[in-house]
Amino acid sequence: MSEPPGAVTLAEAPPADPPPPRKLTAQRVQPLRRPGRWIATVVVLVLAAQFVHGLVTNPFYQWDRFGYWFLRPTILDGLLITLEVTAWSAVLGLLGGILLALARLSRSPVLRAASWTYVWALRSIPLIVVLLFLYNFSALYKTLSVGVPFGPAFLTFDESRLATDMAIAVIGLSLNEAAYAAEVVRGGILSVDQGQHEAASALGLPKGYQFRRIVFPLALRSITPNYVNQLIGLIKSTSLVFYVSLLDLFGTAQSMGSTYPGDIVPLLLVVTVWYLILTSLVSVVQFYVERYFARGATRSLPPTPLQKLRTGLRDLRERARREAAV
Amino acid sequence: MSAETAQTVVTTKAAGPVGPAEAPPAAVEVHGVHKWYGGHRVLDGVDLTVRPGEVTAVLGPSGSGKSTLLRVINHLEKPEIGYVSVNGEPIGVRRHGDRLRELSERAILAQRSRIGFVFQNFNLFPHLTVLDNVAAAPVATGRLSRPAARELAHELLDRVGLADKATAYPRQLSGGQQQRVAIARALALRPGVILFDEPTSALDPELVGEVLAVIRNLATSGTTLVIVTHEVGFAREVADRVVFIDGGRIVEQGPPAEVLDNPRHERTRDFLSKVL
Ligand SMILES: Nc1ncnc2c1ncn2[C@@H]1O[C@H](COP(=O)(O)OP(=O)(O)O)[C@@H](O)[C@H]1O
């Protein structure tokens, strides 16, 4: 590396007859050298290359069988079930979580206690236990009806086994999800500046409007990352619905694996790759949702990856040009 | 400008003291208000009358209860004893025989929408544009349609000199600009009285002037204002009356020329010698 003229040199000062110190005005600051970063980069790259090489060449993984299974209709049917269960539970769980959080933050001691107890119970009971309870419960009663106790039923569902299994899975996951979502939503609401509540009250905005248009949108900024975390956990929790005889992605792979015992490893790989894809999609959506809710929170919006790439390239080019000019 | 202001002050004063029997009700009446936080007494029997169109400056040392008094007026804080009425209407309570009963939250919110409040820290809604900050309340309270509210918001932003900032977000503005938006937001509900809690205390010195100019403009246009401020010069210029509070009590009140230039109480003199 050649020193640009006039760069600040510290170590290489000649021992005798030091030249008069040059003026520091209008000089470009040399970026700090980071040798550690280069070493770490090399180490990581070597390890990654080794890992990929092993993945590709090791016959243990049977990539040809992976290719065979990856887009099989049975697997895709299972994937669809996973998506359906996840989507329903994510939405119902969030709605339930919002209601529980509002109850917990309300002025009514009864609502507060009820919400606290629910969250306490559902966070304590393992999800699999909740699911099996519901499953046996439904087997016991055959028809599950929703209505006034001892009174008329508003809603009755039975019949189609798949619909029932699906309902059990969605109910179980939503009940569980709501308990966790409640805490996420409550944390988000508490993170909103007290001044915002005061300004909304001082303007006399109706309570519902205050929540929908002021407090909740501001809370979403901190709810989003936490709820996405929760959602990714949920995607994987759906693999438990296998135990209530619903064949989701994991369940399908499991049952195919017992039919074709030689293919267990490629089937697990198929499941892994699909879960990776789902999680990545969620992360991409998360980025844009967070960016949307960042409106106004910062002076300018965070750049999208594409914008980042573009400015990164431009910076590199400019730096190269500067170095060349020196 | 200041000559004109002085004139307004004189004419207002010429109206003379308004007795309770006379026709228009007081803009704000504070009746024997006591307020405690836990065991700590913050307001200790405050009585205050603000006539319509009057500009009242509230001065007092830090912690003397000035903010609490303003927050009691629009019922952000409930007084333990006493009550406040605005334009003759009790706030947060209604008379029931010889007792006071608490109003529903909904009714209190409706009352608050008739009282403007400007905070020291602006408290603009960061996720709404400047225009929506101003237009939100008239729409939410059902007073104006959305287009009418936006039109009004444009007018008000023009009035506070921020017509070109309608599409910006609050955090993209300077403190002085944010406070002017906050004033426009309060004006959008056409309140009978506007309360200012140290509107310039969070501002850099060079931004104080632009906010005071907007308030001065309101003062001369006949809006009823109650302003908690440490700007003694400004109080002298725009206020019809200065109220000095210490230890949760009104120590003295009167025209600026009396309270500021000729204080009768030791504590007022003390305070003024520190801030001037
Ligand atoms: N929420 C509260 N809880 C307890 N004490 C409070 C609270 N708010 C204000 N105080 C106390 O009440 C007194 C008056 O406060 P405040 O009205 O804000 O004074 P000022 O605005 O004149 O500076 C202060 O001593 C303050 O510490």
Ligand SMILES: [Mg+2]
């Ligand atoms: Mg204060």
